[in-house]
Amino acid sequence: MEGLREKLVEAYKRDDFFKVIYDLYFELKDERKLIGKEIASLHNNNLIDAVAAFRQLSKGLKGTNFFLIRNIFEDALPEINASVVSVMDCVEHLVAEAGNNLAVGTIFTPFIKFCEAQVNRPEEVLQTIEGSSGKWLDFISPAIVAGSNLELSKYVSVAIALTRNDNLQVRVRAVFALGKIDYRKNRPLLTDALRALENVIQSEDNDQLLGTGLKSAFSLYVADNILENDVVKITKVALASKGDFALHTASELFGLNSDKIPSAFLEVLLDALKRTNPQNKGTLNNIDFGLQHLIKTNQEEKAISLLEYLLVQNNGDLCIEVFDSLTHDLYGSNHPMLNQLATRWLLSKKTPLCRAVMDIVGLGHEEDIILTADKHQIEGQPEGTCLFAARKTIGWLFTNPVSCSSFIVSLIDVSSNEEIEQITDLLFDPLLISYAGKVKDYLESILPSQSEKGREVLTNSLAKLEEYQAGIKKAWEIHELLPSQAQRETHLRLFNRQFANSYKEAQKNSIINLIASKSILLYGRKSISYVHYPNAQTNRMEMALQSFGHSIEFPRLEYMDPHGLDYILRIFRVEGCER
């Protein structure tokens, strides 16, 4: 770009360097890379001191964006000629300024390239670190990686030697570096590295070191699959310690590298991940991705076993909603799998699994999905299984009445005559009594498509509802029983207060608040605003207000027999379950 060089020099002199870089970043769009290269060129020609300048970059600089400007430095860094120490100092500053941001470590990649630019630089870095008494340890791994790209054998040896260093943090970096080196299929070096890792893992008990070693060992396996057995062995040892960090590493391998994991390695990981601490959300997130992958690759049984183990083992501390990718898959697109799981879990006699069915079905809030029992799991089961499943379904899915009804209806064809009678009663009370709108509409809509047995059950249940409603309709004209106006108003006030509090609470997490400002209109049905253009023109705009509303069907039994309902739902939930 014409004049870019001059602009940068002028800005540097004016002490306006970062502001200009920031503006140029948007101005150049596709040619942004040029800015970094131009800065490197200016620095190398002694027109500016880019390293010293970026050493001053601060996250709090107004009118700019720290990470965008740091990106420019990252573009410049590989081509900059500067002392290793000054660059290390600048990079360390930029890492520290980035704080906990995910992009914090991206600067080490250009730093590696910077080191690779001159063969002595990696060694210089390591010497600088050695002489700094524990400072700049984060540069060990980039220096080794850069060095190994220039002199593979030497730096593998350096790394292996450092795995025996007295300083634990040095050992951790060295172990990490062993996993980052590109061995270029050099099997002897890979084997050496593996042995070094094996030694570390067998002799160390530090969780961080074990986790890092595990990750590096897996990298070695990826570099050469022939190492599988050894890597599996190392992994078993590393995970035997049950440390959170090691387990988190295992979860990363499981979740983020699932397509590369060999079967034996997967078994080790699955076994280890059963011990995941339910408080470690990051680990659970990785497991979520891994489970999702297993189900997509037809390894459902493995996924379900781990999931069931985690849910049952951590009853009360872990709910299935943590595995949000998996549950959304199940809820959104994988209904056959959901039906299988619902049947399996409702019959499992384990409350955490039943609760998981409720949580998945509840994802749609009151938007119910249709559930169908997996008849293969029910056929051949002892008498009473269908009734047991029906009662469990009501216990857990009562607040999703259509899902609940659909599952129960799907049990009819595999139910015995004795069970049918009780299922008919259950459909009427508590389902139809509570949800005379939704459930009735649903049952009527599916009536024609049912088998003869199903039609009979639904017809009988609906007839009971009709008789029930006829009984209560006659009583609706008893004015004497109506609550007083004062009571209605008191209740309304409380309801409004509770609603306002919920609304306020929900708004705290609303994305609308982040992307838009709020203004309250007290009157009218339209909002008038003027849009101002640069040439002083204005444009009047009218925006019509839209109304939105939502209604839910509140279960009638919550009024008529709240405590009986509460009690029976609790009974249905826990009856027959293991304590």
Place this chain on the structure above:
Amino acid sequence: MKLIIKEYLASLKERDELDAILPDLLSEIGLTVYSRPGRGTRQDGVDVAATGFLNGDVEKVYLFSIKSGDLTRNTWDGDSLQSLRPSLNEIIDSYIPNRLPSQHKNKPIVICLCFGGDIQEQVRPQVEGYIKQNSRNGVEFEEWNGDKLADLILSGFLREDLLPKGSRSMLRKSLALLDEPEVSYKQFSNLVKALTKTEAGKDHEKITVMRQINICLWILFTWCREANNLEAAFLCGEYTLLHSWEIAKSFIGKKTKTANAIQETLDSILKVCQLISTQYLMNKILPFSGKLHALSSAIRPSCKLDVNLKLFDVLGRVAMGGIWTYWHMQVIPERNSDLFQLFENRLRSYFIAIKQLIRNNPILFSPYKDNQAIDITLAIWFLALDSRNHKDIHAWLSELVFRVRFSFDTHSNYPCHLNSYHELLEHPFEKSDSYREEVTAGSVLYPTIAAFSAILGFDDIYSEIQDFKNKSLKHCNFQLWYPDETSEENFYTNGSLHGATLSNVCVEKTKEEYLEQIFNECQETSHFKDMSALKFGLWPLVLLGCRHYRLPIPVHFLEMLNPVKEQGEDIHIKDDTN
């Protein structure tokens, strides 16, 4: 006011409803009533007979033949036995020659055609023709239609010096707000309070007050009936009866003219209260008690609290209906009479209704307020009159105690001593032990259930209450209420606090020791036995007062159940519930 009264008179549905106020009205305007309406007795066309001076005229005999509503072709001379013309013929042909008391024989006679509405135009020529044809020396006819009666009422016991503007306004407001029964009740109760302030007044003033509140209650009732909402009338009826008793109690048993007048008016008030209660229960509640959730649903609730409060209230009312019926049966001398049979059938229907009410409205297993013990006590006490109901009582109490404990353990809606609607709406306000202890600091519910269990031999329920007390309610003062020396003075008007509480009753001991403790206290004083309603045989009034003013039922009533059970004197009624 006149329009209000005319509306009331026109809407009286039965002849005997007009009968109920006419004697009082005649007495109030200066006549002496010597013959009152009687059930089932032939009066040769005369429903009410009186003598006296009206409008400065000479003393005359007034013979009333009464019809309800407008005088139509049918009620004038139709097929009905109750038509007016045949009654008038009977007066002329039979009453005057044969039954007119000898002391009145020489007095001029006025035959009064009395009806609440007007003469319809198409029948007027016939009526006038009849009057012309039958008028003769010493016998004349007068038309006492709704307009004239309203004038007489207004110039009689509702005249301005007796019913001042403020009181009239209260009456009008109570009528205008019938659809908001609590507000209507408030206005009406203020009216009754204002009228009955003449406590220290002369006896004849007391008679007037009794008559005033009687007619005001009638007016309210008929308006409620027209509006198809008896709630205000029900509440006002109970209130009026209790206040009337306060005035009347000192005259009961006396034979003076004033005492008779007061007793007659009290009887009239009791009758209208019974009429309201019966219409409310028989038309509005009992037909629906057998339908699952029908009454719960009829409340059209905003929340479960609405259902709970109303259903326990209804339970208490149905039980009171049954108790009054039982009382009627006790005061009827002829056990084989049709009337006794009628009440016996009605009693059975109340038994059935209460059991159905509970079965079909399961909220009745979960009291939210401790003072719902009052309604529960009324229902159990009534059901316990027949030993065949005992297993139903057991089933109810057993489930009730189970649910209460479940609610208590889960911090759901367990019984508490909060009373205001807004507090109950948020109860339990928090699920903490400290809050729970605070709102369950005292209870009459549990000791009452324990007492019934001990009396009726429900050992399992008694043990359950003991266990509940021991494990969860150590902080709670189990207590029972007894009338004291100020109760008689305050009970019927809810004047001020009265009665005494026996604290920390010994539920933890054996049932025999427990009953001994609570029944011994009954013997310590005679305040209960000295209550006027008991002395004069109107004992349901005490239960009514407890229900109305939300006072616990005195333990003495529970004591009464013991002999009933032991001596096998319970009334045996065919049970069709199951």
